[in-house]
Amino acid sequence: MRLAIVGGGAAGFFLAINAKEMMPELEVVIFERQNKVLSKVRISGGGRCNCTNSFADVTDLRQVYPRGATLLKRLFKQFGPQDAYQWFESHGVPLTIQPDQCVFPQAQDSRVIIDCFLREAARHGILLRLGEKIESPESLFPEFDYVAVTIGGTPKGEGCVPSLFTFNINDTLLTALTGTVVENAIASIPGTKFRVQGPLLITHWGMSGPAILKLSSHAARLLAECDYQSPLLVNWVGESNAEAVGLHLSDLMDRNTQKLIENVRPYQLQARLWSYLLGKVQLQGRRCGELGKRNMNRLVSLLTSDIYHIDGRSHYKEEFVTCGGVSLESVDKLSLESKQRPNLFYAGEVLDIDGVTGGFNFQAAWTTAYAVAKGIARKTEQNGEVLAEKR
Secondary structure, three states, X not given: OEEEEEOOOHHHHHHHHHHHHHOOOOEEEXXXXXXXXXXXXXXXXXXXXXXXXXXXXXXXXXXXXXXXXXXXXXXXXXXXXXXXXXXXXXXXXXXXXXXXXXXXXXXXXXXXXHHHHHHHXXXXXXXXXXXXXXXXXXXXXXXXXXXXXXXXOOOOOOOOEEOOEEEEOOOHHHHOOOOOEEEEEEEEOOOOOOEEEEEEEEOOOEEEOHHHHHHHHHOHHHHHHOOOEEEEEEEOOOOOOHHHHXXXXXXXXXXXXXXXHHHOOHHHOOHHHHHHHHHHOOOOOOEHHHOHHHHHHHHHHHHHOEEEEXXXXXXXXXXXOEEOOEOHHHEOOXXXXXXXXXXXXXOHHHEOOEOOOOOHHHHHHHHHHHHHHHHHHHHHHHXXXXXXXXX
């Protein structure tokens, strides 16, 4: 029996190695159109490879998988985050869990993951055919009994759009605050359900940080449809109850009536950011006791629903994730085999599955690749039983 894998990335190698571990007699060939493999693994996590997540802070997979959560919940039962952790450790890659629950190799170097994959591929006799572009995976039949497509995501693919990116904002006074981090901001798209809470980073081109990256992932299709031109609401204090923010401000001002307002920072906002926000409502130089009800209301509105305009997107470091791909309705929910073409399988980001930053996309790659390997093993065993019965 022969298996062709189209795509020499994370999902392709993980599928190949697991297929050989389950079926040592299976001949496996990986086709890669580039002259090198595992490029995305090499640059991920700043070259350290955030290979999965502990999921300790995840109460609902929809929090971290804008698309594909329901399918992954099912597939995690056969190969989930803990299985991935154990797999890497048992294959010679010790891992470590950071305080933010992201999982990295202890070596803090993506090359140990790559070396592991290449070593295991060589040990199992997996063939690599580089520089070969497969125009149609179906053309590999009947030379191969099974074909798996693991080509990753591409913005040029049908229905695919970028999914993990930062926001460009044309506000020179804001971007002058480059490097400022607000640990507990809330970012949202007005008039939609898209709302994310977490750290927000001001950059020289606009906004980034986990809150923005997660929002870009959840709202990927909407933002693509409006050509990345959209209003953006920012709650700088992480408190959505405006009345509570008003009480906090009133108490702060009452205790510091003679101080200049710029010297009394609510919610421990950084001084530069607080000064910038006061400038937006022209309240610098006022004493806390001189504000009055109208200005207090303006400050509450500013802190809880400050509005900006997204004017384009930028790549997040060197990583690139897409939203879209092969419809999950077109594949078997257990094996990821095509419902239209028997023995054709899909794994990794080529499927319409994508996650937020934090190791979730790699975990989806490991899980779907394992599911395909298991599906092929199950099908091979069934075919063997049928042949035995015929004899």
